[in-house]
Every structure is written in structure tokens, then in C-alpha cells.
Amino acid sequence: MQRTAATAAADAPVIPGHDWLRRKRLASGPMAALKLASGCDRRCAFCAIPTFRGAFVSRPPAEVLGEAHWLAEQGVTELVLVSENSTSYGKDLGDLRSLEKLLPELAAVPGIVRVRVAYLQPAELRPGLLELIATTPGVAPYFDLSFQHSSPTLLRRMRRFGGTDDFLRTIERARSLAPGAGFRTNVILGFPGETEEDVAELERFLTYGRLDAVGVFGYSDEEGTEAIGLPGKLDQAEIDARVRRITDLVEELTAQRAEDRIGEHVEVLLTEDLSATDGPGTWLGHAAHQDPDADGTTTVTGVPEGAVAGQLVPATVVGTEGIDLLARAAEPAGR
Numbered sequence: 001m002q003r004t005a006a007t008a009a010a011d012a013p014v015i016p017g018h019d020w021l022r023r024k025r026l027a028s029g030p031m032a033a034l035k036l037a038s039g040c041d042r043r044c045a046f047c048a049i050p051t052f053r054g055a056f057v058s059r060p061p062a063e064v065l066g067e068a069h070w071l072a073e074q075g076v077t078e079l080v081l082v083s084e085n086s087t088s089y090g091k092d093l094g095d096l097r098s099l100e101k102l103l104p105e106l107a108a109v110p111g112i113v114r115v116r117v118a119y120l121q122p123a124e125l126r127p128g129l130l131e132l133i134a135t136t137p138g139v140a141p142y143f144d145l146s147f148q149h150s151s152p153t154l155l156r157r158m159r160r161f162g163g164t165d166d167f168l169r170t171i172e173r174a175r176s177l178a179p180g181a182g183f184r185t186n187v188i189l190g191f192p193g194e195t196e197e198d199v200a201e202l203e204r205f206l207t208y209g210r211l212d213a214v215g216v217f218g219y220s221d222e223e224g225t226e227a228i229g230l231p232g233k234l235d236q237a238e239i240d241a242r243v244r245r246i247t248d249l250v251e252e253l254t255a256q257r258a259e260d261r262i263g264e265h266v267e268v269l270l271t272e273d274l275s276a277t278d279g280p281g282t283w284l285g286h287a288a289h290q291d292p293d294a295d296g297t298t299t300v301t302g303v304p305e306g307a308v309a310g311q312l313v314p315a316t317v318v319g320t321e322g323i324d325l326l327a328r329a330a331e332p333a334g335r
């Protein structure tokens, strides 16, 4: 019988908690994004997201857990939890510790070897959550913290909290619990009123923070935001120059951070077999401190025969190419 869209849909697995919904994964591969919530209740002066996504709404934990089981059955081994602000998860359900409860449960789903949390809000990163992410087996010690800037005065204009010293303390605390923890952030250059001193303050933070990955963006007006009406707008040429200056610095610093990892033990999640082009036992993958989509890769050699995509392989970092790592798989026990 010829398969039609209707018969294919009828054969598709049912998502737990959504018996009415039959779905096939559109993406393939061992990683999958798992949505925790939508919307945002914060009001950063440059951001239009709350105007079109609305208030923060969490998905019930049972629904998230049900989808995690379903994804694992489809062959997913790494879950990436996404939302506009994952630190807020559960606050509208009456439990601001929901993420602390959910993370170990997700890590225990059969077939899931790693859970990663994306989009943590620095102002809401509670000590208990930081500790849980840094120390829970099966949860990547990975901190995706969108600092946006580090000058305290500029951050207040952005309607955000903290500054260089607070952020460095947060990073230091996480590193004291998980020395190999990964840190990524985004920063905005050229926000209205940004001074040379503000840019120098950001350079100080980036230099001392030793982050693994930094997205650098130039400010631009967004409809419906507070920043559009702020005084002190910078010329586009000046914004571009500051973006270039910080991008150059970040490229140097993140490459140095990668070099610092030489000799480090990493767990690489295999994604692509490169044996045909790069020699037997060579795989592409990513370590716990690397987001699969944004933070570079790890090429690992010496992977034992029979390995499959989605498997975690212990390895030692032996070299770097920019922020990408080269690693050698550990000898299997007993050899």
C-alpha cells in the first residue's frame, strides 16, 4: 500500500500527555531542543521579545518530562532546555525551584546521557541552581548567561542588574564546584549612552572571565522598546568599530581559553563519523562545555570501533583550532 501523509501520521509515535497529537521529529541527530517555557516578564530596554511573545508561561513539568521520554525513544541522547529565561521556570506554577527538581528527573530518563540548560538570566541565577547545574551527574556544567554588558551604569540603563565584579564572582563560584565548567554569553556594543569607560569595563570583564564563547552584537533600535527613545545614540560607524574591537578581543580570549583546556578530561558526545575522510576512529562531537549549535566542536580520534552517534566517549584534549578542540579517546578499560 502506498504510504500517504495520513497513514504516516497515524503510524507516528504519540507524545505522552498529548494523545491527540501524533508527531514525527523533523530534525535528526542525537541532540534535541526541549522547550521549557515561552515569553518573558522582564523588560530589558533593548528587547522586543516581551511585546510579541507575551508573559512568561511555563510548561507543566510532567509535560516536559513526557516529551523527554518521547525524544529519548526517538534516539535523542542530549536534551537542550530552551526558553526566553530558563531561570524563571516554574515561577508561574507557584514553585520557583521547579528547575532544580526537574533537572535530575530529566537526567534520569532512560537513554538520555546529558541535559543542558540554555538561556539563564544572570540576575535570577540562585546559588542552589548554580550548584545543581555544576554538580549533578548527567547535567552539563554549562552556563549560558547572557550578561549583555558588564558596566554597572550601562546595565542599569538597559534595566538589568549586576556588573563585572558580581559576574566574576558567579563564574568563580561555578568554577570552584566544576573547574571545567563552560561559560557562554552575548554582549551588546553601542547601546545608547555607552562611553569609552563602559567599553573598557566590558574588556576587563571578558579578560578576567575567561569565557568559552561570546556572541558580540551591535545595538540597533527595535520597535516597541524603551531604548528607542533614549538619548545618547551612537553613530553606526562607532558601533561597528566597537563591535570589531570586542570581536577581535573575544577571538583571542576564547582561543586562549580553549588552549587552557589542553590536557583536560572531557566527555565527548559523538555526532558525526569522520572515519571515511579523516581516518578510522575519528568522530566529530562536542564536550559538555560546548553547546552543539553555538560553541565550537571537539574532533576526537581513537574512538573504538562500533561507536555510534549520540554515545558519550571519554577523551583527553590534545590540541585546539580556534575554539574547537582536538581530543584523543581514552583507552578502553582493561587494555
Ligand code: SF4
Binding pocket: 040, 041, 042, 043, 044, 047, 048, 049, 050, 084, 085, 121
Ligand atoms: S533580553 Fe531576555 S530577559 Fe530581557 S526582556 Fe528580552 S527575553 Fe526577557
